[in-house]
Amino acid sequence: MKIALIGYGRMGKAIHTLATQKGHTVTCTIDNPKEWNQMEKPLGLMADVAIEFSTPETATENLFRCLEEKIPVVCGTTGWLEHLEEISKAYKQEQGTLVWAPNFSPGVNLFFSLNQWLAQQMEAFPQYQTSLEEIHHTGKLDKPSGTAIHLAEQLIQAHKGLQAWKEAEAALEETGTIPITSERIEHVTGIHTVSWESEIDQITIRHTAKNRSGFALGAILAAEWIVEQKKRGVYPFNKVLFNTL
Structure with a gap:
């Protein structure tokens, strides 16, 4: 498989290493918008698929550019999902292919399933209040993380007593609002914690990424x-991972 890497930071390099180990070939890398115009030919003629891990500011433009250059794409960038509806419409109209996710780690996607199941059970126990915490390295630009937002949206969908999420400073213990605490600490790959707390005990589930290999593998x-x-079409990664398409 020939791969074009869009975004060549820590994740791009981790994907490059693992792809090579698995016998794939990285045919080109694009690390800033100017490099698109330096390509000798469209990406669709240079690779079978693009993997995009860039920044929230450039992801949407990169996805439209992939569509123009007729290359299917895997997008792992977070912080752009407010444009997902617009992107999905364009990809479906032009018969492009996009697989996206707030997190490509198989372990995190199992964590998503656990989070949804637990929220459904907790609906019968209104004495428990829920909260989220996410910790990442200092290079993580978006806050809260896309994974934390997805966890919160799962809770809202699964638990009728929850209506919204806010960053912890703004939540002010509002009924039905999930507070999300974000921290940035050097060398932390990613930690996500969901807590349910009552006056008598606390239930906590947590995913800790030890390195970037899980994201690269996914x-x-x-x-x-x-x-x-x-x-052709737009697919969330969990549907691909659990073979539910």
């Missing part, structure tokens, strides 16, 4: 799925 699995299945 992105490559998604890219392999795109190349093998040759499907």
Whole structure:
């Protein structure tokens, strides 16, 4: 499989290393918008699939550019999902292919399933209040993380007593509002914690990423799925991972 990497920071390099170990070839890298115009030919003629891990500010433009250059794409950047509806409409109209996720780690996607199940059970116990905490390295630009926002949205969907989420400073113990605390600490890959607390005890579930290998693995699995299945459309990664399409 030939891969174009869009975004060549820590994640891009981790994907490059793992892709090579798995026998794939990285044919080109794009690390800033100017480099698009330096390519000798469209990405669709240079690679089978693109994997995009850039920044919230550049992700949307990169996705539109991939659509123009007729290359299917795996997008792991967070902080752009307010544009997902617009992007999805364009990809469906032009018969492009996009697999996206707030987090490509297979372990985190299992954590998502656990979070949803627990929220459904906790609906019967209104004495418990829930909260979220996410900790990442200092290079993580968006806050709260896309993973934390997805966890909060899962809670709201699964638990009728929860209506919204806010950053912890703004939540002020509002009924039905999930406070999210964000911290940035050097060398922390990613920690997400969901807590349910009452006056008598606390229930906590947590995912801790030890390194970036899980994110890289998930992105490559998604890219392999795109190349093998040759499907058109927009797909969330969890549907690909758990084979529910």
